[in-house]
Amino acid sequence: xxxxxxxxxxxxxxxxxxxxxxxxxxxxxxxxxxxxxxxxxxxxxxxxxxxxxxxxxxxxxxxxxxxxxxxxxxxxxxxxxxxxxxxxxxxxxxxxxxxxxxxxxxxxxxxxxxxxxxxxxxxxxxxxxxxxxxxxxxxxxxxxxxxxxxxxxxxxxxxxxxxxxxxxxxxxxxxxxxxxxxxxxxxxxxxxxxxxxxxxxxxxxxxxxxxxxxxxxxxxxxxxxxxxxxxxxxxxxxxxxxxxxxxxxxxxxxxxxxxxxxxxxx
Numbered sequence: 001x002x003x004x005x006x007x008x009x010x011x012x013x014x015x016x017x018x019x020x021x022x023x024x025x026x027x028x029x030x031x032x033x034x035x036x037x038x039x040x041x042x043x044x045x046x047x048x049x050x051x052x053x054x055x056x057x058x059x060x061x062x063x064x065x066x067x068x069x070x071x072x073x074x075x076x077x078x079x080x081x082x083x084x085x086x087x088x089x090x091x092x093x094x095x096x097x098x099x100x101x102x103x104x105x106x107x108x109x110x111x112x113x114x115x116x117x118x119x120x121x122x123x124x125x126x127x128x129x130x131x132x133x134x135x136x137x138x139x140x141x142x143x144x145x146x147x148x149x150x151x152x153x154x155x156x157x158x159x160x161x162x163x164x165x166x167x168x169x170x171x172x173x174x175x176x177x178x179x180x181x182x183x184x185x186x187x188x189x190x191x192x193x194x195x196x197x198x199x200x201x202x203x204x205x206x207x208x209x210x211x212x213x214x215x216x217x218x219x220x221x222x223x224x225x226x227x228x229x230x231x232x233x234x235x236x237x238x239x240x241x242x243x244x245x246x247x248x249x250x251x252x253x254x255x256x257x258x259x260x261x262x263x264x265x266x
Contacts, residue, residue, distance in 0.1 A: 013052065018047055022042060029171075031058065054070075086110075107207070117215055150182070162246070
């Protein structure tokens with residue numbers, strides 16, 4: 001694990017393997033460790049770079065949690081630090097909008113795009129919008145920060161972390177470790193204008209090869225692949241009917257094989 005200094009603290013990241021660069025982005029409330037089963041199988045063929053957003057995992061935990069746009073800026077700074085010009089982007093959950101914030105501004109840098117259980121633009125489903133409102137409320141923030149509600153309640157409801165439960169759970173033990181998660185959960189509501197702007201820019205990626213890997217047993221975003229297919233009719237799609245939201249954790253080896261095949265073909 002390496003670290004990049006930023007104005008808001010140290011950004012932890014993994015950088016292993018050799019070959020063309022693949023950047024893997026995690027969501028909420030995880031860390032780069034989410035991608036361990038995938039990286040272990042991709043690293044012999046690809047240079048795998050996986051940041052952990054500030055406020056999560058082994059990165060710094062500032063008193064004021066960061067907005068998604070700041071995470072996107074840190075991603076850009078990391079790629080500049082590592083001299084990565086062109087790369088494949090793999091993203092899960094909030095890694096999708098954060099990664100697309102960069103990709104839609106600099107589409108020529110994106111060799112390929114692979115997405116897992118994430119959403120284009122602002123979430124449209126009623127349950128996602130209501131969840132965002134709840135998480136943005138004082139009650140929702142208290143439940144996540146003080147009482148660990150995201151890891152204890154939300155994660156199991158959407159399918160759990162499977163064999164990575166212990167590795168990921170250790171990053172949610174204290175209120176300070178949970179502030180970043182609470183902010184991202186609230187951002188489903190508070191950052192809708194930012195998400196909509198990214199959604200309007202997605203058409204800039206129409207010439208980028210797109211692959212969708214989906215756990216369709218995810219009650220939150222299990223059907224969102226259809227929105228992506230409407231936007232990108234030529235996107236490749238692989239579905240895992242018995243997998244929930246945290247696909248990289250519960251189907252890591254199979255996901256790695258599918259990603260390797262896709263990345264090798266573009």
